[in-house]
Amino acid sequence: GESFYGIKISLEDVAPITTPNAIVNYEYAFKKLNEEIGQLKKKYLELPKKLEGELNRIKNRNQPQISKLKDSIRNTEYQIRQTKLKARQASVDLNDLVEKAKTEQQHALKKVKEAIENAKEQEIDAKNKIGEIEKQIKRKIKTKERERDNKITEAQNQVATQTKQIEAEIAARKNAFARRKEEVALQKNQELGNKGADTDRLGAIDKLLSKIATELTFIEENRDTVVEYKKDKRELFDRVKEFKNENQLLKQKLEQEKQKYNRLEHSLKEELEVIKNSIKDIESRLRNIKEDLAEFSRFKSSEVYQSIESFMTDSDENYKTNQRCKLIIEDINRAYYQKITQETQLKEDINKFLGNFSEQNLFNFRTNLITIDEYMDSSEKLMDFIEEDKIAEFEKRVYERFANIVTAIGKETTELISKTGEIQTIVRKINNDFMERNFVGAVKKIELRVDESANNVVVVLKLIKEFNDENALDLGEATLFSTPNREASNKKAIELLKQLVKEIDNYKKDDVSLSDSFELKFRVEENQNNTGWVEKLSNVGSDGTDVLVKAMVNIMLLNVFKKGASKRFKDFRLHCMMDEIGRLHPSNVKGILKFANDRNILLINGSPIESTPLNYKHIYKIEKDSASITKVKRIVSNFN
Known part of the structure; x- marks a missing residue:
């Protein structure tokens, strides 16, 4: 840059170093660079020819495969033409299918209608037959039930009538017989008593006879009932088994009729289900055909159909x-x-x-x-x-290129960091200079130190330099000196170069200067305050102390560089403009002036405020006239 730690240095009047050795080194380096430039230009001019040769060689090597690919392309084009023909045939087949579907639809509808009519007629006949059978069965059942009920009712009526008559007659006879019996018994007992008979014994015999007579009477009275019972038993009860057998036969016949009915009904239902399924199938096919026709109609207006319309003219049996x-x-x-x-x-x-x-x-x-x-x-x-693994050929070329890049970066980085020793020498001189000529009692120590650079670009450059030193034989193409780790080394080199490109993009500068290759740090001890190692001086003490310390550091830096640039002149002086000198304590102004003058550095105070003028050798007044021309007038000079 144009400044060094905030101080502008003009070296226009400083003669360059012209030692014989330096001139020889520069001439040798210039010659070597010209040779390298010539070689690079030669390689650059040869690259198109080399690339053309490589392309011709690749073309000749791949000519058989290119021919095969062309044959494959021709076959593919033929297949495309055949596919177009087949697509056209498919279109014709589709139209035929639509017409055929319409015809089949009409025939199918006709058959379905006929089948429906026949099924309806058969269903009516079956229902009529089933109705007649059911009516006959019901009539027979009702007839038998009526006959049974009539017989039972008739028998019950006869029994009831006879029972009433018998009961009435029995009651009348009982009453008459009881009266007569009482009369006879009374007469009998009187006569027998008169004749001296045993009336008690006779009473017992009479009771027994009465009981027997009662039983005989009951038998006689119920003889007709027994006859009727026997008749009923003979006609009804004894024929229960016969009636049961007849009932069982009728039930069997009824069950057979029901089975016939169920079989006929099942058969008719199966036929009806078949007909319904056929109708559903035909209706489904008709719906599908209608949907297909509607879908094809929509499809014909789509961009998809337009893209394949040219294939829809011819037909092929193979694609049905x-x-x-x-x-x-x-x-x-x-x-x-x-x-x-x-x-x-x-x-x-x-x-x-x-x-x-x-x-x-x-x-x-x-x-x-x-x-x-x-x-x-x-x-x-x-x-x-x-x-064809062409990447391997390009990889070979890339390896050749990046090997040269890595080597060049390693060389330039070596030259960059080779100045570290000189910088350490300069820092050591600055530290010694302060120890020898410190004039400020409050500042016990001002010390400088050189650390490794934290600049990411410099860090990556050093990594590339170290990698190049360790793997120089493995970079680029394989040679007799390459190790088995050549491929890994090449990949690592590429990664480092990618990292360098990334850091350069983030760096946003066009070049890396010497000051980027190291970190200059300061440490100041002022009274009880120790700044530690820092990159910038701040808060050393008061504002005046900060300005004083910064001025002393800059003066020491200027002195070291001045010595290196003024070897041709024994009495080489440097003029510097000092800003913010008004912040210094008056006792320190004279000290800083002497600190600089002892090193042949003359300070100029550009402050418009006058202070301690006797500390300076000359005092000037600078002003502009009416024509805006700056004029400098000397006011005071001190030659003591």
């Missing part, structure tokens, strides 16, 4: 199919949009890939692609590039 037209259209749409998606993805992938290359890239990849044919051609070339 039973698949629905709707499904075929869905497959065509899916394939069409999948093709668009794949083309879009291909464009994105290729653009993303080509985004890593400039238009004049090393691989001659086209970067300004527009049409899909250009993208397809680019992808095929990229496939050839990968399959």
Whole structure:
């Protein structure tokens, strides 16, 4: 830069170093650089020829494969033409299928209507037959039930009537017999008593006879009932088994009739279900045909159909199919949009890939692609590039180039950091200078130190330099001296170069100066205050002390550089403008002036405020006249 730690230095009047050895070194370095420039120009001019030769060699080597690919392209074009013919045939087949579907639809509808009419007639006949059978069975059942009920009612009525008559007659006879019995018994007992008979014994016998007579009477009275019972038993009760057998036979017949009915009903239902299924199948086919026709009508107005319309003129028996037209259209749409998606993805992938290359890239990849044919051609070339392993050839060229770059960076970095010893010497002289001529009692020590640079670019440059020193034989192409780690070393070198490029972009400067290769740190002890090692001096003490310390450091730096630049002159003096001198204590103003004058550095106080004028040798007044011309007038000079 134009300043050194805030102090501008003009070296226009300083003569350059013209020692014989330095001149010889410069001439040798200049000659060597010219030779290197000539070699680089020669290599640069040879690169197009070399590249053209490489391309011709690659072309000749790949000519058989190119021929095969051309044959493959011709075969593919033939297949495309055949596919177009087949697509046209498919279109014709589709139209035929539509017409055939319409005809089949009409015939199917006619058959369905006839089948429905027949099924309805059969269903009516079956229902009529079933109704007649059910009526006959019901009539027989009702007849038998009526006969049974009539017989039971008749028998019950007869029994009830006879029972009433018998009961009435029995009651009358009982009453008469009881009266008569009482009369006879009374007479009998009187007569027998008169004759001296045993009336008690006779009473017992009478009771027994009465009991027997009662039983005989009961038997006689119920004889008709027994006869009727026997008749009923003979006609009814004894025939219970017969009635049960007849009932069982009737039930069996009824069950057989029901089974016949169920079989007939099941058969008719199966036939009806078959007819319904046939109707559903035909209706489903009709719906499918209508849907296919509607879908094809919509499809004809789409961009997909327009893209394949040229293929829809001819037909081919090999491409006939039973698949629905709707499904075929869905497959065509899916394939069409999948093709668009794949083309879009291909464009994105290729653009993303080509985004890593400039238009004049090393691989001659086209970067300004527009049409899909250009993208397809680019992808095929990229496939050839990968399959033929062309990257290995370019890798070989890149290795040659970056090996030279790494070597050059290592050499320049070595030259850059070789000045570290000289810088350490300068710092040591500055530290010694302060110890010898310190005039400020409050400042006990001012010390400088050189540390490793924290600049990221310099750090990476040093890493590259160290890597080049350790792996010089492994960089670039394989040689007799290469080690098995050559590939890893090359990859590491590329990573370091990438890191360097990244740090240079972040650095945002065009070059790296010597001051970037190290960190200059200061440490000041002032009374009880120790700043520690810092890059900038601040808060050493009061404002005046800060200005004083900074001025002393800058004067010591100027003195060291002045000595290096003034070897031709024994009495070499340097004039410097000092700012902010008004902040110094008056006792320190004279001291800092003497501190600088002892080193042949003359300070100029540019402050407009006058203070301690006797400390200066000359006092000037600077002003502009009416013509804006600056004039300098000497006011006071002190020659003591």
